[in-house]
Amino acid sequence: MPRQIWLALLGLLLIILPFGLKGYTVYILSIAGANILAAVGLNLLMGYAGQVSIGQAAFLAIGGYTSALLMTKLGLSFWLAFPLAGMLTSLTGLILFIPALRLGTIYLAIATLGFGAAVQQLIPLPYWSAILGGHQGIRVPRPQIGSFVFDTDLELYYLTLVIVVVLLVLSWNVARSYIGRAFIALRDKPAAAEALGINPTRYKAYAFLVSAFLTGIAGALQAHLVGHISPGEFGLGKSIEIFAMVILGGIGSLPGSVLGAVFLTFLPHWLSEARLLYTFLYGAALVLVIIFMPYGVWGFFLRLYYRFPAMQKLFPKGA
Amino acid sequence: MLEQYIVLGLVQGSLYALMALGMVLIFKTTDIVNFGQADMTMFSAYVGFTLTVGLGWPFWAALPVVILFGFLLGVAVERLALRPAKEAPVVSLLIVTLGVALMLNALASWIWGFDPKSLPYAISGPPLVLGNIIITRHDLVVFGTTIVLSLGFFALLKFTKVGTAMRAAAQNKLGAQLLGIPVSRIAMMSWGLGVALGAVAGVLIAPLVFLDLTVMVFVMLKGFAAAVLGGFTSLPGAIVGGLLVGLFESLLIAVPFELINQLKETLVFVLIIVLLAVRPQGLLGEPIHRRV
Amino acid sequence: MLALEDLSMRFGGLQALDRVSFEVKEGEIVGLIGPNGAGKTTVFNLISRFYEPTGGRISFCGENLLRWRPHQVVERGIVRTFQLLGLFPYMTVLENLMIGEHRDFGGSLLSVALGLPRARREERDRRAQALWLLRFLKMEALADAFVFALPYGTQKLIELMRALLARPRLLLLDEPVAGMTVAEKTAMREFIRRINHDWGITVLLVEHDMSFVMGLCNRIVVLNYGRVIAQGRPEEIQQNAEVIEAYLGEGVGSARA
Incomplete structure (x- = not known):
């Protein structure tokens, strides 16, 4: 039962982790949790189903604003507003999917890019600034169960931990199922996949649906963690950041996306001492990681695993 | 009035065309979409700023130096960042181009600071009036440079040995390699030329806007849109696409309706997505054949 | 079971198939042969519905196959393999x-x-x-x-x-023994025979190895330049002058391999 033991140890570590850390670090860990969901969402779409998207920030924005507005304007509870935000984002994912049906990779990239630009331009328009708050954005209420409000960094961390773990398990289930296999089949050999009965339209739709759901939830989670949301957060830069998390972690690997998301969430904070050097080091880090780990951090780990027998003993195969 | 917008659109569009041409060239020979094109263009434009404003050179003396700089920058990026990463899958190489972009951005902020800079026009003097069209001398230079450069560029591809090798590599990399064409040197050349085209676009755009660290991103996105519109694998398509994007954008400004103006960027993309839905391979791209 | 009637396919200026008609009956093993570029794989791709034929009909068990999209073909009971491996x-x-x-x-x-x-x-x-x-x-x-x-x-x-x-009820095999050793070919032949005999699966296969095709198939259809030039039992095909002509044009090596 080595796999269960490792998972139990990891779980325990995540539970006691915040006690050794500063409040701000705990908060950044929670933000990393939201980024993990966004990265996993993009990886299922891009790494598994082979559909490149550089407009994921738009889904984050839709999820975040929806959850916030459902709570503040319609008075829904967090537990209703939060999943609904994911579902509504899923629906927009399906709309984006319509052009994707016919388009090759590069063309889909521009379509998603356009979608990202459109959402970021639409939100601050004066016509609905009474609701969306224009460029300043809006305040987002804290999550709440009954009368218990999650408002310290520690409380929010545990809430995030539960949400992220549950959604990771669900994503893992999909990735390891016949649906995940159909994604990969369509990505690698579309003709063979179709000849075996895989309906490309349906599975691409699934990929967009799942990806948009996870990203919408990530956006909602981030909005509730920060307590505020504004259109400036959702530019091209954010989409590219999520893209980079997936690539750095290793495309097609969910554990890789988790590592990539945590790494890129913390990197700016580690480099913040460097001030002006920061952007430069961030860029250099991206280049160097790809040069030395062409298949991402996870691919690098797997290579070590196969090269050193000691590691195989420590983590038996199939674990 | 409409003619005026058409002329402005074509001028703006020819800048997008140069940008698109550079990106398509790099993509065709190396399969990489250069997401760093914006920052490479921005950096080259700052070099132009130093030469013209800082050292007081005339525009025509600065231009070749900027082109050379762009070329060397492209070559350096290919040699130092992309070639060492050639084991990585193509999507990962996009991240490399982004990483380079961030580094250039940081360098530019150290050297030139965060204040917007303004560059002089290529030719100063009163605007020309042709009937009811007013056109600045700089606009004419932009348009003329684009035409001359694209013609020169096509001549290079068509009539020189390097050009022929580049076209061969774009058609079939493995085949070209088997024929003894040095594919890696071709990749270097393409990066050099592709970034140099961006550099030209940069020094020509900079006088029309205030040059800062991010302004070129929008130009790149429209160049990207133009390239996609033209088919992404077609060099003439890049030019046609660029002119169309510029034209469309300019006509949107002409529409006396505020919302349309505010959504200019969005509408450019919407138009492209609609066009792609009708014609998935872009205007001049090769039709997508199902590979079985 | 499977019937192709006047099936034509044109790619741009190239007439890949010209009014091809033949039938595969339930329980048969049928070989589809012909020189390179004769249109064999095109026939498979049409049955798989990857291409829309420019003329003619394909019916399977009395039903019009052209009504279905590629991923629905397998639900009718037709499964194929690919010439250059369709594995993931x-x-x-x-x-x-x-x-x-x-x-x-x-x-x-x-x-x-x-x-x-x-x-x-x-x-x-x-x-x-x-x-x-x-x-x-x-x-x-x-x-x-x-x-x-x-x-x-x-x-x-x-x-x-x-x-x-x-x-599958009908299995389409595109060059099942290409690149195999002699021992592997023999094993594959026995396996296909067993699939056909014991499991009742009808087989249509494309193959360049003549001795393999002759030793396995009940019936053979010969394509050349997109047209059916002969069909019949292996012995008949081996005697057919037009077939020998077509293969001689291509060079003896690949025909007799």
Whole structure:
């Protein structure tokens, strides 16, 4: 039962982790949790189903604003507003999917890019600034169960931990199922996949649906963690950041996306001492990681695993 | 009035065309979409700023130096960042181009600071009036440079040995390699030329806007849109696409309706997505054949 | 069972198939042969519905096949393999085989994500079925191996196994023994015979190896330049002057190999 033991140890570590850390670090860990969901969402779409998207920030924005507005304007509870935000984002994912049906990779990239630009331009328009708050954005209420409000960094961390773990398990289930296999089949050999009965339209739709759901939830989670949301957060830069998390972690690997998301969430904070050097080091880090780990951090780990027998003993195969 | 917008659109569009041409060239020979094109263009434009404003050179003396700089920058990026990463899958190489972009951005902020800079026009003097069209001398230079450069560029591809090798590599990399064409040197050349085209676009755009660290991103996105519109694998398509994007954008400004103006960027993309839905391979791209 | 009537296909200026008609009867093993570029794989791609024919009809069990899209063809009972391997390189052998069972999966996206009992059971049963077939062919040791690392002949066999898991009534095999050793070819011939005889699966195959085709097929259809130039029993085809002519034009080597 080595796999269960490792998972139990990891779980325990995540539970006691915040006690050794500063409040701000705990908060950044929670933000990393939201980024993990966004990265996993993009990886299922891009790494598994082979559909490149550089407009994921738009889904984050839709999820975040929806959850916030459902709570503040319609008075829904967090537990209703939060999943609904994911579902509504899923629906927009399906709309984006319509052009994707016919388009090759590069063309889909521009379509998603356009979608990202459109959402970021639409939100601050004066016509609905009474609701969306224009460029300043809006305040987002804290999550709440009954009368218990999650408002310290520690409380929010545990809430995030539960949400992220549950959604990771669900994503893992999909990735390891016949649906995940159909994604990969369509990505690698579309003709063979179709000849075996895989309906490309349906599975691409699934990929967009799942990806948009996870990203919408990530956006909602981030909005509730920060307590505020504004259109400036959702530019091209954010989409590219999520893209980079997936690539750095290793495309097609969910554990890789988790590592990539945590790494890129913390990197700016580690480099913040460097001030002006920061952007430069961030860029250099991206280049160097790809040069030395062409298949991402996870691919690098797997290579070590196969090269050193000691590691195989420590983590038996199939674990 | 409409003619005026058409002329402005074509001028703006020819800048997008140069940008698109550079990106398509790099993509065709190396399969990489250069997401760093914006920052490479921005950096080259700052070099132009130093030469013209800082050292007081005339525009025509600065231009070749900027082109050379762009070329060397492209070559350096290919040699130092992309070639060492050639084991990585193509999507990962996009991240490399982004990483380079961030580094250039940081360098530019150290050297030139965060204040917007303004560059002089290529030719100063009163605007020309042709009937009811007013056109600045700089606009004419932009348009003329684009035409001359694209013609020169096509001549290079068509009539020189390097050009022929580049076209061969774009058609079939493995085949070209088997024929003894040095594919890696071709990749270097393409990066050099592709970034140099961006550099030209940069020094020509900079006088029309205030040059800062991010302004070129929008130009790149429209160049990207133009390239996609033209088919992404077609060099003439890049030019046609660029002119169309510029034209469309300019006509949107002409529409006396505020919302349309505010959504200019969005509408450019919407138009492209609609066009792609009708014609998935872009205007001049090769039709997508199902590979079985 | 399968009937092609006046089937034509034109790619731009190239007439790939010109009014091709032939039939495959239930229980037969039919060989489709012809020199390179004769249009054999085009016939397969038309039956798979990857291309829209420019003329003619395809019917399967009395039903118009042209009504269906590529992914629906397998539901009618037609499964194919590919000339240049249709295996998914970054999946294990077992995962590849389970793609063959794709149409037997029915769990909804939600039940799969939540790991509901039905979805788990489905996954377990399909896995067991695929493992059973691997064991049947004494290949269970390969279950977790990545496909790209296996020898070519083994990959060909796995692709055939995957096709079988899709429960075909008609199996289309595109060059099933290309690149195989003599021993592997003999094993493959016996395996196809067994599939046909014991499991009652009709087979239509494209193959360049003449002795393989002659020794296995009940009937042979010969294509040349997109037209059927002969069809009949192997002995008849071997005597047919037009067929010999067509192959002589291509060079004796590949015809007699």
